[in-house]
Amino acid sequence: MPRPRRTQISLEDTPYYHCCSRVVRRAFLCGDDKFSGKNYDHRRSWIETLLFELETVFAIDVAAFAVMSNHLHVVLHIDVETANRWTDREVLEQWHKLFNGDDLTRKFAKGELVEPHEVVRLRHAIAIYRSRLCDLSWFMRCLNEPIARQANQEDNCTGRFWEGRFKSQALLDEAAVLACMAYVDLNPIRAMMADTPEQSEHTSIQLRIKAALKGEQPKKLLSFIGNERAHQPKGIAFSLQDYLELVDDTGRIIRNDKRGAISENSAKLLRRLNIPRDNWLKLTTEFGKLFHGPVGTLQELTHYCEHLEKRRRHFVTSCQHFPTD
Template sequence: MARPRSMLVSVEDTPFYHCVSRCVRKTWLTGVDKYTGQSYEHRREWVESRLLELATIFAIDVSAYAVMSNHLHLVLRVDIYEANAWTDREVVEHWHNLFKGTDITQKFVKGEVIESFEVGHLKHSIAQYRSRLSDISWFMRALNEPIARMANKEDNCTGRFWEGRFKSQALLDDAAVLACMAYVDLNPIRAKVAKTPEQSDHTSIQLRIKSAMNGKQPATLLPFVGNEYKYMPKGLMFNAQDYLQLLDDTGRIIRGDKRGAINQASKQILDRLNIPQENWIKLTTEFSRLFKGAVGTLQALDIYCEHLERKRRQGAANCRKWLDGT
């Protein structure tokens, strides 16, 4: 039985989550449908543009993404501190970028007088919007529903475009986050639709590489902040260039044209995370098969399950085998 989303998300334990949405029809999300020969490649831009737009509206950061032929991978970071720091006006303005809101919230942002009997309704709406703007389910709804409507209109049909529920799994520590990001970023290489990360269209790794060529990081993605900023509240605790090098090395191994070629900088990252190279290749090629639930060391998994009052540690054996360095 599928668990309620509230039983999967514990921001107290981790802000990072791996989300996957899949198409329910044979018609492909993007690419060329092998059954009809029709190209839907333009839909990749629909998804990517909408995703990066939402990253500027929600208090949710995009760490990694890959828009594939019939599914979408995301690594998201929930930032409840950002949502709580917004003023009431900022909350409503963010919400109105996506939804109409109510007559009262419309009056509020226009600076019109709010009657005394409307104040309670306004406060309730603001509290509700603030919560939703840091909610993964609302983020995925705001992403998937417009794409489904556009695809249905183009296909001249009705009904579901996406599966009813998106998959969500908690990433409980740095090793789980980095392995999942690499798994997502290398999706096109594993699927043999791209030879290198820089050729992987509509992925976060391609966006990061393009920005790195100008000495920058993408404004729409969660940045790498490096080890020296480990106490910063927001950012990936690795060096951006080290991650790009690690992805390049890993991609070459996956393609099989340079087996075993993990350079020293990449090896240092894996050593820091206590992940042997063999485990790293397994993680970045079979992450979704290995882990169906929360991912992390056994200690992190124990704490997560305790907070959510879950007696069964789903996937504990694989967490021990591939992430505990044993």
């Protein structure tokens, strides 16, 4: 039986989560449907456009994404600090980008005077909206529901488009985050939808490579901030160049028609993560099969379960792929 989403989210342990949504009927999310003969590639742009629109509204950053033929992957970073820094009016302005609110919230957002007897109700609404703007379920709801309606309209049908629930996994440490991002970024290569990461359309890795060629990072994605941690802005605590090289090396290895090897620079990054080469390849090719719940070392999994008051540590055997010192 599926567990309530609140029993899977522990911001005390990690702000990073991997989410996956799959279509429930035969029609493809995108790509060619051999049964109907139709092509749905244009739906990829629906997903990507809406994903980044939501990123500007929510206090949630996109670290990685890949839109596949019948499912999509996103790695998200929940930025509670940003949500807490927003003023009351900023919270309402953000919320009203997606939802109408009510007469009271619209009045306050416009700077109009609020009656004393309305203050309690207004504060209650602001607190709810602030919480929702850094809520994983609300983010995925606002992503999946419009796409489902648009696809149903195009297919001239009704009913479910997505499976009943999106799947989410807590990524409990740096190694889990990087392994999951690489797994997501290499999805098109494993599925033979692309030969190289830079040819993988509608993926985060393609955006990062295109920006890197200009000496930049995509503004729409959570940035890599390097190895130094002190006085750094929010971001992924690794070198972008190291990550791109590691993904490229891994992509060459997992393709049967290419010859590749882990370079010395990539090997240094894996040693820093304390992940053996064979474990890394298994993680980036079988991540979805290995993990059906939280991802990380046994120690991090134990802390996660304690904070969520779980009596049992599920998926313990998968922790062996993230060895501790």
